[in-house]
Amino acid sequence: MIAAPDSTEPEPEPGTVRPGGRTARVRTAVLRVAGDVLAEQGFAHLDLADVARRAGVGKTTVYRRWGSVTGLVADLLGDMAEQSLPRTETGSVLGDLRANAALVCRTLADPRQGALFRAVIAAAACDARTAEALRRFYDVRVAEWAPCVEQGVARGELPVGTDAGEVVRAVSAPLYYALLTSGVAPDAAAGERAAAAAVAAARGGVFVG
Known part of the structure; x- marks a missing residue:
């Protein structure tokens, strides 16, 4: 058991600092357990004391x-966003977005990660703070991959x-729609189709403006 610190200073809002040393170890341990509980039992069973x-x-x-x-x-979502793999650069927008789709498919097919995301998405539907945290997570991930598209524009693709x-x-x-509506994680072929469809629509000017 790690004893609570003696200080009575209030802790900073989660995600506002980059803790080191013992504080980092505590955060890592707690977030790992929180992710396990979400994946195994869902949001309703997440309890701080447990x-x-x-x-x-x-x-305390x-x-x-x-x-x-x-x-x-x-x-937890902030940490997951920070720890997610960086974007892949293949030299073409289609290649880059195929890599993005493959990463999403692998994540959703992972027994722990897929279950965790389903639990958080379900919780976000009825809890405003969780919904905001989930939006921030995806804002980070979209911002990570957006330069692949920007580079495609610069190359004239x-x-x-x-x-x-x-x-x-x-x-x-x-x-995500396939996962949530069928309960089955999308496979590699689904990822290929998603990337190809997005690129085809983009080339047709669907996303201009």
């Missing part, structure tokens, strides 16, 4: 740092004025 116990961290520390379950989920963020979202959208 997370503290499973992570071997003082309950967890309550002071995260404050609520939604605060913990927000920090796509029309000037193409909205890079909308193209990236158009790749992921059908893959």
Whole structure:
């Protein structure tokens, strides 16, 4: 058991600092357990006291740092966004977006990650703070991959004025829809179709303006 710190100073809002040392170890342990609980049991079973116990961290520390379950989920999503793989650059917009689609498919097919995302998406439908945290997560990921589209515009592969963020979202959208409506993670062929469809639409000027 890691004892709670002696300081009575309030903890900063999750995600506003980059902790080091013992604080980083506590955060890593707590976020790992939170992700496990979400993946295994869903949002309804996420409890700060239980997370503290499973992570071997003082309950007071967890309550002071995260404050609520939604605060913990927000920090978990922020950490996931930071830890996600960087974009791939293949030299063509289609190649880049195929790589993006393949990454999404692998993530959704992963037993832990796929279940975790389903749990968070379900929670976001009825909890405003979780919904905002999920939006921030995807804002980070879209911003990471948008330069692939911008480079495609610069190379003349796509029309000037193409909205890079909308193209990236158009790749992921059908893959998440397939997961949520069928319960089955999209396969590699689905990823190829999603990337090809997004690029074809972009070349046709659908995302201009």
